[in-house]
Amino acid sequence: MMVKDIQITPAKTSKIHDVDFNNLQFGRVFTDHMFECDFKDGKWSNPKIVPYAPLTMEPSARVFHYGQAVFEGMKAYRDDNDELFLFRPDENYARINKSAARLAIPEFPEDFFFEGLKQLILLDKDWVKKGWGNSLYIRPFVIATEGAIAASPAEEYKFMIILSPAQAYYSQEVRVLFAEKFSRSADGGVGYAKAAGNYAAQFYPTSLAHERGYQQIIWTDASTHEYLEEAGTMNIFFRVNDKLITAPNNDRILDGVTRKSVIQLAQDAGVDVEVRRVPVAEIKEAARNGSLKEIFGAGTAAVINPIAGFEHAGSTYELPKMEDSYATLFKEKLMNIQYNKAEDPHNWRFKIS
Amino acid sequence: MMVKDIQITPAKTSKIHDVDFNNLQFGRVFTDHMFECDFKDGKWSNPKIVPYAPLTMEPSARVFHYGQAVFEGMKAYRDDNDELFLFRPDENYARINKSAARLAIPEFPEDFFFEGLKQLILLDKDWVKKGWGNSLYIRPFVIATEGAIAASPAEEYKFMIILSPAQAYYSQEVRVLFAEKFSRSADGGVGYAKAAGNYAAQFYPTSLAHERGYQQIIWTDASTHEYLEEAGTMNIFFRVNDKLITAPNNDRILDGVTRKSVIQLAQDAGVDVEVRRVPVAEIKEAARNGSLKEIFGAGTAAVINPIAGFEHAGSTYELPKMEDSYATLFKEKLMNIQYNKAEDPHNWRFKIS
Ligand SMILES: Cc1ncc(COP(=O)(O)O)c(C=O)c1O
Ligand SMILES: Cc1ncc(COP(=O)(O)O)c(C=O)c1O
Numbered sequence: 040m041m042v043k044d045i046q047i048t049p050a051k052t053s054k055i056h057d058v059d060f061n062n063l064q065f066g067r068v069f070t071d072h073m074f075e076c077d078f079k080d081g082k083w084s085n086p087k088i089v090p091y092a093p094l095t096m097e098p099s100a101r102v103f104h105y106g107q108a109v110f111e112g113m114k115a116y117r118d119d120n121d122e123l124f125l126f127r128p129d130e131n132y133a134r135i136n137k138s139a140a141r142l143a144i145p146e147f148p149e150d151f152f153f154e155g156l157k158q159l160i161l162l163d164k165d166w167v168k169k170g171w172g173n174s175l176y177i178r179p180f181v182i183a184t185e186g187a188i189a190a191s192p193a194e195e196y197k198f199m200i201i202l203s204p205a206q207a208y209y210s211q212e213v214r215v216l217f218a219e220k221f222s223r224s225a226d227g228g229v230g231y232a233k234a235a236g237n238y239a240a241q242f243y244p245t246s247l248a249h250e251r252g253y254q255q256i257i258w259t260d261a262s263t264h265e266y267l268e269e270a271g272t273m274n275i276f277f278r279v280n281d282k283l284i285t286a287p288n289n290d291r292i293l294d295g296v297t298r299k300s301v302i303q304l305a306q307d308a309g310v311d312v313e314v315r316r317v318p319v320a321e322i323k324e325a326a327r328n329g330s331l332k333e334i335f336g337a338g339t340a341a342v343i344n345p346i347a348g349f350e351h352a353g354s355t356y357e358l359p360k361m362e363d364s365y366a367t368l369f370k371e372k373l374m375n376i377q378y379n380k381a382e383d384p385h386n387w388r389f390k391i392s
Numbered sequence: 393m394m395v396k397d398i399q400i401t402p403a404k405t406s407k408i409h410d411v412d413f414n415n416l417q418f419g420r421v422f423t424d425h426m427f428e429c430d431f432k433d434g435k436w437s438n439p440k441i442v443p444y445a446p447l448t449m450e451p452s453a454r455v456f457h458y459g460q461a462v463f464e465g466m467k468a469y470r471d472d473n474d475e476l477f478l479f480r481p482d483e484n485y486a487r488i489n490k491s492a493a494r495l496a497i498p499e500f501p502e503d504f505f506f507e508g509l510k511q512l513i514l515l516d517k518d519w520v521k522k523g524w525g526n527s528l529y530i531r532p533f534v535i536a537t538e539g540a541i542a543a544s545p546a547e548e549y550k551f552m553i554i555l556s557p558a559q560a561y562y563s564q565e566v567r568v569l570f571a572e573k574f575s576r577s578a579d580g581g582v583g584y585a586k587a588a589g590n591y592a593a594q595f596y597p598t599s600l601a602h603e604r605g606y607q608q609i610i611w612t613d614a615s616t617h618e619y620l621e622e623a624g625t626m627n628i629f630f631r632v633n634d635k636l637i638t639a640p641n642n643d644r645i646l647d648g649v650t651r652k653s654v655i656q657l658a659q660d661a662g663v664d665v666e667v668r669r670v671p672v673a674e675i676k677e678a679a680r681n682g683s684l685k686e687i688f689g690a691g692t693a694a695v696i697n698p699i700a701g702f703e704h705a706g707s708t709y710e711l712p713k714m715e716d717s718y719a720t721l722f723k724e725k726l727m728n729i730q731y732n733k734a735e736d737p738h739n740w741r742f743k744i745s
Contacts (some may be wrong), residue, residue, distance in 0.1 A: 047490045049411055052659055064542075065541075065542050066452065066540050066541035066542040067539075067540050067542075069451075069452060071450065073451060073489065078478075091451070091452070093448045093449060093450055094448070094449050094450075094451055095446045095447070095448060095449075096446060096447050096448075096554055097724075098422075098426060098444070098446070098447055099419065099422060099531075099554060099556075100553050101592075102455070102456060102588075103455060103461055103462070103463075103533060103535050103588065104463050104531070104533060104588055104591070105588055105591035105595075106459040106461060106587070106588030106591060106592045106593075107590070107591075107592035107595065108456055108457070108459060110456075110457050118654050128404050141552045141593075141596050142592050142593070142595060142596065143592070143595035143596040143599055159513075166596065176540055176541075178452075180456060180457060182456050183592075186420075187419050187420050188418075188529075188531055188554075188556065189417075189418050189419040189420075190591045190594075190624055190625050191595065191598075192599065198449055199722075201451050201452060201541075203541065213465070218580070221580040221581075221582050222578045222579060222580035222581050223581075224578060224581070225575045225576075225577060225578030225614035225615075226573075226575060226615070226616065227573050227574040227614055227617075228575050228576075228577070228578065229569070229589075229592075229593045234459070234555065234589060234592065234593065235455075235457055235459030235589060236458075236459035236582075236588060236589010236590075236592065236594075237459070237589065237591065238457070238459060238460075238543045238589060239458045239459045239460035239461070239495050239496070239536075239582075239587065239588075239589060240494075240495070240581060240582045240587065240589065241543075242458075242460065242496035242544065242545045243493065243494050243496040245544075246496055246545065261578035261579050261581065261614065261615070262578075262579070262614070262615035265582075271543060272543050279693065292606035307440055307450060315588070316422035320544060323616075327495035337551035
């Protein structure tokens with residue numbers, strides 16, 4: 040598809056000078072433009088970039104009533120030579136359509152996705168700041184816009200991309216609860232999709248965790264609560280001695296881009312990686328006998344997020360402070376690729392131009 | 393709370409004359425007004441009734457990204473003397489707040505709910521048509537409006553009520569699939585809440601069922617798929633000989649108002665009702681040996697919906713055509729109460745005036 044197919048209406052003025060880029064709260068400030076494209080009469084059409092502005096929605100839009108919505112999360116990075124990069128955007132494209140299929144949302148065309156993404160970022164490129172940890176968070180999403188309160192798939196949708204400048208994510212020490220009662224998703228459900236409803240479902244249990252001093256929950260399988268799966272917006276890795284263990288993808292777990300990149304980097308570095316079910320009992324035993332060296336989360340927003348301790352069944356466990364932690368090692372390796380400071384043997388970097 | 397607290401802006405003209413009340417598609421036509429109330433700065437305030445119109449929403453509104461939204465479904469009925477009634481609205485009020493709590497949405501005040509409901513219906517009362525099966529479908533809902541793409545509860549919400557005139561729901565013969573692989577909700581999840589995301593999650597499996605000639609899925613428990621739970625928007629009853637069996641409420645099942653009313657009416661009529669787990673194997677065996685007389689769904693939209701047959705594990709089962717079916721009996725009993733044609737021993741009718 041050619042550039043000219045996306046109709047661009049530039050903003051009259053930019054908001055960029057009102058933004059304090061050293062004090063950004065995640066996901067609260069948006070750039071000057073947004074991309075949108077509508078599904079109607081059986082096809083996606085009318086892709087356009089317009090000034091960032093509120094939407095007009097029917098009160099009966101199905102997204103409000105039936106949660107028919109999926110999204111993605113990715114980032115753009117600026118290197119020292121002012122070149123802009125994405126990280127494995129093909130994975131996000133594939134995943135939004137996998138999510139869409141599960142929610143009965145029509146697939147979004149590849150050329151619209153990549154052209155929309157590139158043109159939008161280029162138009163708002165001044166919002167991608169240089170510097171380690173700085174990025175432009177990219178949020179593609181699809182919502183069911185059709186106004187009809189019948190519990191069936193919509194016939195009209197809006198695909199959008201909005202952009203939000205971001206600094207490094209979590210800063211505090213993260214302690215987590217292993218889920219014992221609440222659950223995030225079921226076998227045969229939508230846990231593997233980035234479906235909007237998966238997230239709201241976690242808010243209440245997470246707020247209970249917060250009240251008890253835990254920042255996150257590590258979800259366990261809903262049937263037995265005996266196997267560790269993932270956190271709210273991160274996949275989870277366990278380091279036992281020098282081995283790295285993470286749960287396999289299944290119906291319930293999001294197939295994270297950061298997760299698969301960490302697995303690859305670990306294998307490249309000769310680290311023994313086991314992708315298999317992770318029993319709560321094994322991790323507790325490893326914590327007790329000292330072989331559990333690290334737990335960390337992996338996700339686009341936080342990159343790698345070390346976990347300092349956990350609670351399960353009333354017992355708390357503190358993790359050792361590691362010198363040469365895998366969390367630090369793989370975060371560095373990943374970011375070096377993302378910021379064009381290292382070789383990119385797997386072709387993960389995607390230059391925007 | 394006094395009437396004067398709700399600010400009313402009447403519509404300049406009514407759309408009612410453009411509507412063909414004999415050819416209504418469910419949930420597509422809305423009345424002239426809507427109720428709204430905003431949560432901001434820690435409280436619900438500014439309840440108002442305004443002309444039905446599109447909403448202005450931030451593209452980053454959390455409902456679009458994280459599915460933080462709950463809803464209710466109820467109906468208003470007009471009797472032969474032109475009096476208007478609701479059916480057990482206290483149950484819907486209690487349930488929307490139960491749903492809200494699970495989705496970390498602030499509770500909505502009782503007086504706002506009932507005053508908003510009454511005033512709105514009275515203003516649009518001409519839309520409630522006389523006649524058996526005619527009703528005004530009422531859709532209260534809450535959406536997270538705050539613009540912030542962080543996966544945490546919003547600090548701003550909108551509560552709304554919209555109204556849609558309805559005729560009797562399903563008409564065709566309904567055949568269902570018993571779920572074997574897909575599932576609707578998990579233990580410890582949000583299945584018992586009328587959470588928006590629960591519905592979109594069913595669209596894809598249901599579309600596969602449609603392709604095979606089934607209108608609905610009866611969901612089974614996600615862990616084993618051995619127990620029958622409920623349908624997409626109906627609770628399910630099984631009649632084995634003269635006994636009525638239905639699944640108990642739990643984490644995964646919506647506590648339906650129609651269900652609990654049918655249980656009560658059945659008990660009043662001296663019918664043996666068992667509220668207990670319903671094994672797929674038992675129902676199949678009962679179908680084979682002829683003791684399974686009926687299956688029917690119960691929900692506000694359809695009232696009672698007889699099911700003509702089902703499929704499970706590649707085998708299909710047809711149900712007998714019953715003369716004195718419970719489905720017909722209890723539908724009649726329920727509607728007689730709803731339309732003020734029978735005594736109301738349990739005080740379920742709620743007169744609007
Ligand atoms: C539930 C869940 N798990 C894991 C992740 C991590 O995935 P990724 O590395 O692709 O960002 C995310 C996304 O942010 C997520 O929402
Ligand atoms: C999942 C589900 N089950 C059952 C029902 C029936 O509940 P009620 O009888 O309160 O309408 C509904 C609501 O319509 C529902 O959404």
